[in-house]
Amino acid sequence: MKQKFVKKSILPGFSLSLGFTVFYLSLFVLIPLSMIFLRTSSLSFKEFLDVIMAERTLAAYRLSFGTAFASACINAVFGLIVAWVLVRYSFPGKRIVDAMVDFPLALPTAVAGIALTELYVPNGLLGKFLQAWGIKGAFTPFGITIALTFIGLPFVVRTLQPVLEDVDPQIEEAAASLGANRWQTVTMVIFPVIIPALLTGVTLAFARAIGEYGSVIFIAGNMPMKTEIAPLLIMTKLEQYDYTGATAIAVGMLLISFILLGAANFFQWLTSRNLGRT
Amino acid sequence: MSIEVRNIHKKFGEFQALVDLSLKIETGELLALLGPSGCGKTTLLRIVAGLDFADQGQVFFGDQDAQNQKASERGVGFVFQHYALFRHMTVFDNIAFGMNVQPKKVRPSREEIRKKVMELLKLVQLEWLANRYPWQLSGGQRQRIALARALAVRPRVLLLDEPFGSLDAQVRKELRLWLRRFHDESHITTLFVTHDQEEALEVADRIVVMNQGRIEQMGTPEDVYHNPVNAFVLNFLGNVNFFHCRLVEGKAIIGDTVLDVPGLSVDKPHPAKLYVRPNQFKLSRYAGKGTALKATVEYVNPAGTVVKVNLKTETGELIHAEISQEEYKHLKIVKTEQVFVSLKDVTYSEHLKNNP
Numbered sequence: 001m002k003q004k005f006v007k008k009s010i011l012p013g014f015s016l017s018l019g020f021t022v023f024y025l026s027l028f029v030l031i032p033l034s035m036i037f038l039r040t041s042s043l044s045f046k047e048f049l050d051v052i053m054a055e056r057t058l059a060a061y062r063l064s065f066g067t068a069f070a071s072a073c074i075n076a077v078f079g080l081i082v083a084w085v086l087v088r089y090s091f092p093g094k095r096i097v098d099a100m101v102d103f104p105l106a107l108p109t110a111v112a113g114i115a116l117t118e119l120y121v122p123n124g125l126l127g128k129f130l131q132a133w134g135i136k137g138a139f140t141p142f143g144i145t146i147a148l149t150f151i152g153l154p155f156v157v158r159t160l161q162p163v164l165e166d167v168d169p170q171i172e173e174a175a176a177s178l179g180a181n182r183w184q185t186v187t188m189v190i191f192p193v194i195i196p197a198l199l200t201g202v203t204l205a206f207a208r209a210i211g212e213y214g215s216v217i218f219i220a221g222n223m224p225m226k227t228e229i230a231p232l233l234i235m236t237k238l239e240q241y242d243y244t245g246a247t248a249i250a251v252g253m254l255l256i257s258f259i260l261l262g263a264a265n266f267f268q269w270l271t272s273r274n275l276g277r278t
Numbered sequence: 279m280s281i282e283v284r285n286i287h288k289k290f291g292e293f294q295a296l297v298d299l300s301l302k303i304e305t306g307e308l309l310a311l312l313g314p315s316g317c318g319k320t321t322l323l324r325i326v327a328g329l330d331f332a333d334q335g336q337v338f339f340g341d342q343d344a345q346n347q348k349a350s351e352r353g354v355g356f357v358f359q360h361y362a363l364f365r366h367m368t369v370f371d372n373i374a375f376g377m378n379v380q381p382k383k384v385r386p387s388r389e390e391i392r393k394k395v396m397e398l399l400k401l402v403q404l405e406w407l408a409n410r411y412p413w414q415l416s417g418g419q420r421q422r423i424a425l426a427r428a429l430a431v432r433p434r435v436l437l438l439d440e441p442f443g444s445l446d447a448q449v450r451k452e453l454r455l456w457l458r459r460f461h462d463e464s465h466i467t468t469l470f471v472t473h474d475q476e477e478a479l480e481v482a483d484r485i486v487v488m489n490q491g492r493i494e495q496m497g498t499p500e501d502v503y504h505n506p507v508n509a510f511v512l513n514f515l516g517n518v519n520f521f522h523c524r525l526v527e528g529k530a531i532i533g534d535t536v537l538d539v540p541g542l543s544v545d546k547p548h549p550a551k552l553y554v555r556p557n558q559f560k561l562s563r564y565a566g567k568g569t570a571l572k573a574t575v576e577y578v579n580p581a582g583t584v585v586k587v588n589l590k591t592e593t594g595e596l597i598h599a600e601i602s603q604e605e606y607k608h609l610k611i612v613k614t615e616q617v618f619v620s621l622k623d624v625t626y627s628e629h630l631k632n633n634p
Contacts, residue, residue: 177327178431179350180376188375275366
């Protein structure tokens with residue numbers, strides 16, 4: 001949208017509300033974040049590289065981003081199904097199921113972590129069955145992915161719901177009357193319309209999973225090089241009073257996240273630019 | 279392809295949408311389902327299209343029972359009131375959709391599809407919009423694209439659900455003339471739903487007037503307009519005035535006044551409700567031979583092809599009359615003047631059992 005910086009508007013209070021927004025974002029986001037960079041800048045570039053390129057750090061990054069990505073992918077599929085069911089069908093207890101989606105947001109993450117660990121340890125309720133298949137649940141990247149999936153679910157479902165509700169049932173009927181089968185209708189007519197929202201939801205879930213700490217540390221087992229996530233490594237550094245080392249790792253995470261989220265936003269723009277507002 | 283529905287019943291919860299409805303649409307006919315909202319006309323259309331299912335009754339395409347055919351197998355072109363275009367697809371892709379989803383074996387080649395789409399775009403006179411998206415088009419353009427999309431699959435029948443309902447008056451008129459012309463050339467069996475009597479009267483070969491899930495009357499536009507079978511049809515097809523009166527041979531007694539009623543034969547005197555269209559009144563300044571109702575002019579609006587005059591009789595009844603511009607020039611009536619009203623004709627009279 002091309003317009004002058006301040007367009008004449010019937011709504012009053014633009015400068016006031018913009019001023020407030022900038023102040024608020026500075027106070028709660030920008031200043032704390034810049035502290036991280038400030039602290040890191042006491043390191044020389046070489047020292048900085050030494051910290052973030054250390055094998056243990058790289059392993060933690062790989063694990064954090066890898067499991068976060070896996071959990072986001074899982075949520076993309078199952079979150080979509082949950083949202084679809086909640087929007088499209090009515091069944092007894094629907095409101096309860098709908099409320100359950102928010103549990104992962106409301107529950108203290110540590111509680112969730114303990115509960116999940118209990119379930120997935122080799123002799124736990126679900127871990128037993130996994131054990132029988134030769135899969136280890138808790139204390140593996142698989143366990144971490146489970147915890148992150150749990151945490152990310154509401155983001156996908158809650159972003160998709162309003163968009164799915166907006167999909168006009170008549171476009172499905174139109175597709176059917178034009179001879180499309182159900183699969184073609186879903187893939188060619190419904191999917192393209194909800195993809196941008198799905199991407200947004202998945203990105204949110206992914207971003208949340210990258211920074212997740214509480215629910216993961218119990219189920220992860222925290223073995224360096226194997227199941228140590230980046231946020232935990234930061235905690236470890238802090239406990240050793242290595243504040244600059246901790247912030248350096250944080251800066252590394254920020255930069256990677258920034259690039260990934262930027263890419264996700266680009267794809268979101270790419271898929272939504274032709275949808276228009278009708 | 280003719281369409282026949284037999285003894286269709288449909289309930290939505292407690293609401294009876296269609297009651298034992300049977301109807302046959304002949305091959306090549308353009309038939310309008312006309313009725314107020316909630317009369318079941320859209321439901322009937324959707325049942326024919328396979329988008330809804332009747333509780334009882336059958337739908338036939340030709341002599342083939344469509345019971346087990348899905349919407350996608352019926353070969354119908356369906357046009358929605360709100361277009362239902364695919365908004366992430368260009369106009370071209372929208373129209374090509376029906377061909378693109380065909381199984382590989384019967385699907386036309388890309389070049390054939392392109393040719394067909396351009397042909398259809400030409401038919402709806404929107405060739406230059408092929409690469410636009412639906413949200414970049416006006417309502418009238420969208421509906422024409424929706425029509426082209428429906429025609430792309432060479433449907434056996436065309437079903438239109440209030441196709442012009444959300445367009446503005448000018449575009450609506452243009453499009454319905456276009457539809458009529460298109461039908462005259464293509465002769466595709468067409469069933470279209472509308473609540474706009476003017477649209478139905480202007481476009482259709484035959485009109486089916488529906489009310490509360492039933493058919494009230496079926497016939498040519500001329501027939502239903504001039505010979506309505508009941509008061510509902512009469513009311514629905516244009517404005518009408520009514521009077522409680524007592525009918526005797528050739529006369530109607532309204533209050534103390536005896537009016538001449540041309541073209542009405544009565545076996546024996548009886549109380550009745552007399553229905554008169556606005557253009558069936560004759561106004562004059564003087565009581566001529568025969569008698570007339572005395573009335574005061576309350577409102578005159580000469581803007582339009584006819585002059586609208588509202589009158590109030592001595593007994594307090596309101597009359598909405600329409601006279602031609604020539605008559606108006608001749609009469610030169612203004613508000614609060616007194617005139618005499620007589621009847622040129624009567625559309626319909628209802629036999630009442632009780633004394634009015």
